[in-house]
Amino acid sequence: MWRRPGMRTDSSHSPPAAQVGRRVFLGVGLAAVGATVSCTRGTAGGTWRFFTPAQAQTVDAICAQLIPADQDPGAKEAGVVNFIDLQLSKRFKKYRAVYQQGIDAVDAASRSKFGTRFVELTGERQVEVLNVVEENSPVFFDLIVTHARQGFYGDPRHGGNRNMVSWKMLGLPFPPVRGREHYKG
Amino acid sequence: MKKIVLTAGLLIAACLLMTPGATLYFELGDGTRCTTCHEMQPLYDTWHSSSHRNIACGKCHGDAFTVDVAFHMNNAHRAYSHLRGDLPEQIGFANKYVLEIDQQCRSCHREEYAKWESGPHSAGFARIFLDKKHNTANMLMDDCLRCHGMYYEGGIADLVQPVSRTGPWRLAQPELANMPSMPCATCHQVHRQGEPMQKSGVEGSRPGPTQEVARPSLALFDRRTQLYVPVADLPMPAMKEGERAVKMSKDQRQALCYQCHAPIAAMQVGSGDDRTGLGVHEGISCLACHDQHGEKTRASCATCHPKMSNCGLDVEKMDTTFVSADSKHNVHWVKCADCHTKGVPKKRQETNQ
Numbered sequence: 374m375w376r377r378p379g380m381r382t383d384s385s386h387s388p389p390a391a392q393v394g395r396r397v398f399l400g401v402g403l404a405a406v407g408a409t410v411s412c413t414r415g416t417a418g419g420t421w422r423f424f425t426p427a428q429a430q431t432v433d434a435i436c437a438q439l440i441p442a443d444q445d446p447g448a449k450e451a452g453v454v455n456f457i458d459l460q461l462s463k464r465f466k467k468y469r470a471v472y473q474q475g476i477d478a479v480d481a482a483s484r485s486k487f488g489t490r491f492v493e494l495t496g497e498r499q500v501e502v503l504n505v506v507e508e509n510s511p512v513f514f515d516l517i518v519t520h521a522r523q524g525f526y527g528d529p530r531h532g533g534n535r536n537m538v539s540w541k542m543l544g545l546p547f548p549p550v551r552g553r554e555h556y557k558g
Numbered sequence: 559m560k561k562i563v564l565t566a567g568l569l570i571a572a573c574l575l576m577t578p579g580a581t582l583y584f585e586l587g588d589g590t591r592c593t594t595c596h597e598m599q600p601l602y603d604t605w606h607s608s609s610h611r612n613i614a615c616g617k618c619h620g621d622a623f624t625v626d627v628a629f630h631m632n633n634a635h636r637a638y639s640h641l642r643g644d645l646p647e648q649i650g651f652a653n654k655y656v657l658e659i660d661q662q663c664r665s666c667h668r669e670e671y672a673k674w675e676s677g678p679h680s681a682g683f684a685r686i687f688l689d690k691k692h693n694t695a696n697m698l699m700d701d702c703l704r705c706h707g708m709y710y711e712g713g714i715a716d717l718v719q720p721v722s723r724t725g726p727w728r729l730a731q732p733e734l735a736n737m738p739s740m741p742c743a744t745c746h747q748v749h750r751q752g753e754p755m756q757k758s759g760v761e762g763s764r765p766g767p768t769q770e771v772a773r774p775s776l777a778l779f780d781r782r783t784q785l786y787v788p789v790a791d792l793p794m795p796a797m798k799e800g801e802r803a804v805k806m807s808k809d810q811r812q813a814l815c816y817q818c819h820a821p822i823a824a825m826q827v828g829s830g831d832d833r834t835g836l837g838v839h840e841g842i843s844c845l846a847c848h849d850q851h852g853e854k855t856r857a858s859c860a861t862c863h864p865k866m867s868n869c870g871l872d873v874e875k876m877d878t879t880f881v882s883a884d885s886k887h888n889v890h891w892v893k894c895a896d897c898h899t900k901g902v903p904k905k906r907q908e909t910n911q
Contacts, residue, residue: 420599422645462645530648530783537791546793548780552820552830556695 423461423469428476429454432517434492435479438499439521445542448525456524456533457517468516475513479506579622597645601749609752609774618662618748648784653709653734656743663742673852674742683707684735687718688727697723705818706739708781745814747777747786771811778817789814797834799827804834809843819844828891837893838868855880868894 421429436448436457448454461469482505483491487498494502507514524533534540540547605611616622620629639645651659664671674680686706687698698721700713707717715721719730729735752774777786792813797804804827821832828836835842847858859880863873875881877897878889887896894902 422597459645459647462643463647528783529785532647537787541791548778548782548787548792548817550793550795550816550820550825552822552832553696553701554822554830 421458423472424454424458428472429458430492431476431479431490432457432472434499435503435517436521436524438496438503439518440525441496446538448521450535451525451533451538452535453521453524453533455535456527456531457520459532460520465520471513471516475506475510475517478510478513479503482506482509597640597649601649604749604751607751608749609754610748612754613666618659650784651709651743653707653711656709656741657737659743659748660738660741663746670851671742673849673854677849677852677854679740679744679851679853680738681706681740682734682736683717683729683739686739687729690725690727693725693727694723697721698727704781707734708744708779709741744779745777746773746775747779747788748775750775750777750786750788771809776811776814778814792817795821795825797821797827797832798825799836804836805841806834807841807843807846809845812844815844828888833890836891837896839890839892 420426424432433449433454436453440448440451440453442450457465457472461472479491479502483489483494483502486502486505487494491499491502503514524531526539527533529535529537537547605615620626624630660671683706687693687702698714698718702714703710703717710717717730717734718727720727772789776789778789778792779785780787789810792810793816794806794810794813795816797806816832819831819833821827821834822830826832827834833844835844839847846861847855849855849858859874864870867873873880876887876892877885878887878892879885880889
């Protein structure tokens with residue numbers, strides 16, 4: 374029971390706590406525990422924010438064909454799929470439907486042409502499928518090409534260009550060594 | 559009525575205890591429960607393979623028993639944002655918490671902390687941003703925050719007012735005045751991959767080819783990307799004296815120094831904030847003379863002199879900025895010809911031969 378500091382209390386007027394509060398206490402306690410547990414369960418779990426693991430694999434494989442690794446790392450090594458996934462939960466929310474349909478279109482084209490999922494194809498066959506997708510789903514294809522470039526060359530703070538691989542490839546020193554001229558008052 | 563009051567009281571207590579309760583739940587998972595929020599996974603992974611893997615999350619990040627309402631409110635706010643799907647691009651520290659973490663560093667790294675605290679890199683916000691001499695000659699700008707107050711959330715105009723060369727200047731948040739503007743987290747990434755520090759008796763601590771030159775945590779916090787760049791990935795500038803390429807030490811740790819003690823674009827020695835060694839000190843690493851945390855140089859001459867002294871004089875008493883800041887001869891660039899204006903005599907041993 375709340376009381377003002379310094380206020381005298383008469384215990385004879387206070388109800389026995391066990392008598393009055395047991396059910397209430399248990400109820401509130403259970404509610405609090407329930408709320409805490411639900412809070413700690415998280416919303417999605419796993420590595421991805423928007424994609425399912427299978428979708429992430431497909432997007433990763435598409436990007437790896439768009440910017441393949443050679444003597445330098447490619448889109449896969451730069452974590453471009455991470456960039457796209459992150460941005461689809463933020464600024465690219467409006468493109469979610471395009472990605473959902475586009476990924477379905479890629480797998481559909483893969484199954485109809487080679488009878489299996491896109492990620493299970495060889496690199497050459499993946500390129501063949503992507504040629505079909507470029508013709509049949511140009512909006513998705515153009516979008517993922519643009520996003521792959523952004524994720525590969527952009528600032529690592531946005532989720533791609535892991536370890537600044539593209540900047541290293543281009544020979545851009547990062548962070549640049551740039552001092553400031555000083556003036557005497 | 560009493561039941562209502564009791565119920566309300568218990569509800570309020572439950573709500574108040576829920577946040578620290580949830581924090582306790584996460585703590586008891588040894589970090590793994592934190593990864594139920596997927597944005598935490600990379601942070602957990604890097605911590606788990608870092609040299610600080612044996613330090614529990616709560617030691618640096620606060621725990622259920624942290625007596626700070628703002629801390630628990632912030633946690634509740636983050637949980638709310640997470641449940642709404644409003645996920646951050648990156649998870650980092652607020653300026654306030656970076657400064658608090660310095661105290662956690664202190665609890666284990668006492669000697670390093672004491673050296674840093676007594677050195678110039680522990681300068682507070684007031685010392686750096688309210689410097690009348692500097693601010694009168696040089697306009698304050700956002701780029702100042704690249705090396706000073708790099709964790710500050712905001713621009714220079716949010717930190718110092720007015721942004722002018724006339725002043726008088728004041729900090730918009732006076733409580734920052736004595737807070738270090740270059741905290742430990744400027745040059746050390748706690749979550750960087752590496753082995754825990756060994757006290758003694760291991761090969762890595764003995765002089766020789768296997769000696770550890772730099773701790774794995776050595777990295778630069780880059781304000782622009784909000785990321786750490788490991789010291790091995792930092793660029794070393796190709797310094798010049800006029801058209802001549804200056805001999806550079808291969809000590810990669812210097813790359814960290816060059817990020818702030820940097821020359822202007824022409825890469826000339828002595829331009830901007832550069833202090834690259836020239837003359838008798840050309841090719842020597844910054845860290846050969848500057849103590850790692852305190853930056854002190856007092857005892858450093860004895861490392862090489864008089865063994866490598868060419869003229870037989872006591873170098874600590876020569877007319878350089880080592881003795882007096884007013885000297886015309888900056889110790890970084892001092893040359894024999896600065897004193898021997900009529901020609902440098904041959905080395906004594908050569909004369910004797």
